[in-house]
Amino acid sequence: MTARQARVRAPQLTGRGGWIGTGDTEPTLEDFRGRFLLLDFWTFCCVNCLHVLDELRPLEERFADVLTVVGVHSPKFEHEREHAAVLAAVDRYGVHHPVLDDPDLTTWQQYAVRAWPTLVLVDPEGYVVHVASGEGHVDGLGRLLAELVDEHIARGTLHVGDGPYVAPEPAPSELSFPGKALRLPDGTLLVTDTAHHCLVVLDGETVVRRLGTGERGRADGPAPSFNEPQGLCLLPDGLVLVADTANHLLRTLDLTTGEVRTVAGTGEVWRPGQPSDGPALEVALSTPWDVAVHDGEVVVAMAGTHQLHRFTGDRVEVLAGTTGEGLRDGEALLGYLAQPSGLASAADRLWFVVAETSSLRWYAGGQLGTAVGTGLFDFGHRDGPAADALLQHPLGVTVLPDGSVAVCDTYNGAVRRFDPATGLVSTLMTGLAEPSDAVVDGEHLLVVESAAHRVTRLRLPDQALVVDGAAQRTQRPVTRLAPGPLLLRVVFEPPPGQKLDGSFGPSTRLTVSGSPP
Numbered sequence: 001m002t003a004r005q006a007r008v009r010a011p012q013l014t015g016r017g018g019w020i021g022t023g024d025t026e027p028t029l030e031d032f033r034g035r036f037l038l039l040d041f042w043t044f045c046c047v048n049c050l051h052v053l054d055e056l057r058p059l060e061e062r063f064a065d066v067l068t069v070v071g072v073h074s075p076k077f078e079h080e081r082e083h084a085a086v087l088a089a090v091d092r093y094g095v096h097h098p099v100l101d102d103p104d105l106t107t108w109q110q111y112a113v114r115a116w117p118t119l120v121l122v123d124p125e126g127y128v129v130h131v132a133s134g135e136g137h138v139d140g141l142g143r144l145l146a147e148l149v150d151e152h153i154a155r156g157t158l159h160v161g162d163g164p165y166v167a168p169e170p171a172p173s174e175l176s177f178p179g180k181a182l183r184l185p186d187g188t189l190l191v192t193d194t195a196h197h198c199l200v201v202l203d204g205e206t207v208v209r210r211l212g213t214g215e216r217g218r219a220d221g222p223a224p225s226f227n228e229p230q231g232l233c234l235l236p237d238g239l240v241l242v243a244d245t246a247n248h249l250l251r252t253l254d255l256t257t258g259e260v261r262t263v264a265g266t267g268e269v270w271r272p273g274q275p276s277d278g279p280a281l282e283v284a285l286s287t288p289w290d291v292a293v294h295d296g297e298v299v300v301a302m303a304g305t306h307q308l309h310r311f312t313g314d315r316v317e318v319l320a321g322t323t324g325e326g327l328r329d330g331e332a333l334l335g336y337l338a339q340p341s342g343l344a345s346a347a348d349r350l351w352f353v354v355a356e357t358s359s360l361r362w363y364a365g366g367q368l369g370t371a372v373g374t375g376l377f378d379f380g381h382r383d384g385p386a387a388d389a390l391l392q393h394p395l396g397v398t399v400l401p402d403g404s405v406a407v408c409d410t411y412n413g414a415v416r417r418f419d420p421a422t423g424l425v426s427t428l429m430t431g432l433a434e435p436s437d438a439v440v441d442g443e444h445l446l447v448v449e450s451a452a453h454r455v456t457r458l459r460l461p462d463q464a465l466v467v468d469g470a471a472q473r474t475q476r477p478v479t480r481l482a483p484g485p486l487l488l489r490v491v492f493e494p495p496p497g498q499k500l501d502g503s504f505g506p507s508t509r510l511t512v513s514g515s516p517p
Contacts, residue, residue, distance in 0.1 A: 007127035010037075010120075011110035015072070017083045017101025020090055023166035027098070029126060034159035036067045036145060037122040041113045043076050044089035045355065045393055045411075047287050047303050047339050048135050049117040051269060053093055054246060055138040060097065063145055068163040071099040074108040076116070076474050077379060077393055079411035088434075088451050092177045092195050093228075094216075097165050123148060124157045136271060173453045174207060175200065180290060180396070180437040181448050181455060182232040182240065184255065189439065189446065190240065191455060192229040199229060199242065199253065202455065211258060218247045218267060224260035226251075231290030231301065231343070241298060241311075243288040250280075250288060250300065250311060264316050270305055277317045285309075285316070289395075292343035294350045299363075301340040301352060308332075308340060308352070308363060320363055327357045327375050328368075335368040337361075338376060342396040342408065342437065351405050353394040360397065360407055360418055371405075371418055372425060381412045381427075381469035389425035390471055391416065396437035396448070400460075406445065408435040415447060417464055426464035432456070 012029050019026055029037075040056065042049035053071075060069050073089075075081045080089075081103040090099050102108060111120055111128075119137060121130040121144070130144060152158035176195035184190050189202040198212030217225025231243035240253040242260075250264035264280035265288075274284055286304025291311075293299075298311040299319060307321030319332060326336035338356035345351075349364035359373020372389045380390035396408030400417070406428065407416040415429040415438060429445075433452035438445045447456045 007123070007129055010122040010126050010128050011107070013039075013070070013072070013100055014106045014110070015100040015102035015104075016106070017073070017086060017103050020087060020099040020101060021095070021165050021168070022098045025164070027164055029122075031164065032068055032070075032122070033126055034124050034157065035163065036063070036124060036148070036158075038067060038069045038141070039107075039111070039120040039122065040069060040071045041074050041108060041111070041116065041118040041120070042071055043074055043080055043116050044086070044093070045076055045080060046116045050093060050246075050287070051135045051304065052117045052119070052138075053095060055135060059138050059142055059145075062142065063149070064163070065160045066149055066158055067145065068165075069097040071095060071097060072107050073099055073101050074105050074113070074116070075103055076377075077411050078472055079392060079413075085434075085451075088177075091168075092450075094195070096167065097163075121145075124152050124159070175453045175455075177450050177453065178436075178448050178455065179228075179230040179245075179450060180232050180243075181439050181446060182234060183439050183441075184234070184240075185238075189455065190232055191448065192232060192242070194228050194230060194245075194450075197226045197228060199226070199232075211253065211260070216246070218244070218249065218262070220251070220260050220262055222258050224251070224253075224258075231288065231292075233291045233293055233298065235293065235298070241291050243291050243300065245287055245289055245303075248285045248287060248304070250285070250291070263313070264311055272323070276305070276307075276309075278315065280311065280314055280316045283316045289339075289341045290343045290352075292345050292350070294343075294345040299343055299350060301343050303339045303341055303355070306337045306339060308337070320368055325356065325376070327354070327359060327361075327370060327373060329361075329370055330368060332363060332366050332368050342394065344397045344399050344405070346399045346403070346405075351397050351399065353391075353397045353407055355393045355395055355410075358391040358393055360391065360394070360405065371420070372407075377474040378471065379411075379474075380472045381409070381414065381467050382471065383416075383425050383427055383466045383468065386418060386423050386425050389416075389418075390469070392472075395450075396435065398438045398440060398445075400440060406438055408438055408447070410434050410436055410450075415445065415458075427467050428461055428464055429458055430465070430467075 086101045115133045118133045123129045179192040179194040182190045191200045193200045201209035213225045216227045219225040228246035230245040242251045265285040270284040270286040289303040290301040300309040302309050305323045308319040310317045310319045321337045324336045325338045328336035341355045342353040349362040358379040360371045379392040382390040392411035395410040404419045409416045413432045433449045436450040437448040
């Protein structure tokens with residue numbers, strides 16, 4: 001079961017950005033007394049944080065009368081410090097609980113949080129009783145809450161009733177946070193209407209067809225449902241392959257009949273220790289974000305496991321990545337990725353963007369390479385030689401007619417261009433609202449402006465811009481402990497019946513790292 005920790009008084013909740021989802025009130029910690037309070041430290045760029053949002057939904061429903069979940073938004077990227085961007089993310093991902101916008105990481109520091117996501121459980125008397133980092137902890141939290149609810153009812157410290165969440169007024173729109181787009185053979189445009197959980201066919205600016213119920217679901221057949229769909233590609237047989245992202249599935253769409261069929265995934269998110277290769281309908285996937293046909297086979301950007309996968313119709317196999325999060329080139333199966341989110345096939349390689357390392361990378365012949373980007377915590381808006389150029393959380397990529405590569409530089413609100421012939425990066429367009437994909441349309445680009453709920457037709461400029469912005473780096477604020485030396489003892493103890501073998505040198509190694517550093 002999930003272990004309890006020694007009870008410690010919960011620090012106050014403070015965030016310069018203020019509260020979302022509480023109406024006109026600014027709650028304090030004392031306002032949550034008498035209820036369980038689950039703090040979810042998250043940031044909207046992080047795929048693991050998105051997994052936890054989905055995991056929390058049934059827990060919130062089960063304990064609705066005694067539990068309040070509060071999302072403490074703790075940004076990694078500069079764009080995530082903007083209050084409007086946090087408001088949009090809360091809407092985009094259907095967050096139906098209060099959110100504290102903490103752009104300066106004030107509450108993050110007060111609770112000594114060290115990683116995204118982190119869950120902190122506070123009891124009805126205001127004491128921290130459990131902390132867990134990462135995803136996959138909700139089942140254990142449910143068991144712990146069931147025990148604690150009985151205890152606090154017996155003690156008379158638990159008040160049953162509604163929580164403080166106040167739902168905002170919905171703002172109707174034709175599209176809601178669209179993700180990706182695909183030009184169909186008849187000239188129309190198929191768009192994933194992600195937050196409406198639908199697919200939409202556009203003829204110009206007119207919606208001519210809508211597939212999906214508008215509610216989260218995974219129904220196949222002529223009346224399908226989806227869950228935050230993203231990537232699209234046209235298969236050789238004329239079917240459309242859909243990355244049904246939050247369902248962790250690949251689905252096919254027959255454009256003639258409107259029939260949808262699940263072809264890969266189990267509907268459950270992949271967990272460490274489970275197989276990554278095998279029969280397509282027996283292998284769990286994890287947040288497939290984009291799909292593309294390259295060299296006659298389907299490649300899947302598996303954002304949730306930081307990998308590229310190959311889908312052959314009846315099997316799913318790892319193509320690149322170890323599930324380790326980072327940036328490492330070389331042999332593809334030993335490489336590190338970090339939320340691959342956009343794919344584009346070229347004659348000699350597969351281009352892809354990796355959101356969390358703010359990078360443009362490529363795959364060819366079993367090898368990985370990097371054109372732009374250096375690591376998990378370095379980003380910005382800088383043009384020039386690719387080795388010095390910087391992006392900020394790109395989500396889309398497309399190959400232009402001249403062989404150069406257009407990158408949807410999402411958190412910079414720009415479309416960037418990388419020219420493999422010269423090794424230079426430039427800026428084609430700015431002032432966009434979280435562009436997440438682009439489709440070539442003659443001398444124009446059809447840009448999916450996700451945060452503006454639209455697809456915008458923009459002319460490719462004759463002359464690109466060269467932006468020389470400052471480099472930015474995410475660093476955790478220093479946590480001051482106490483003056484003087486610190487003695488740290490770490491005891492390595494082998495399992496019962498085993499012993500450490502020191503015959504070839506030290507049998508243990510301790511490494512210390514931080515995320516962010």
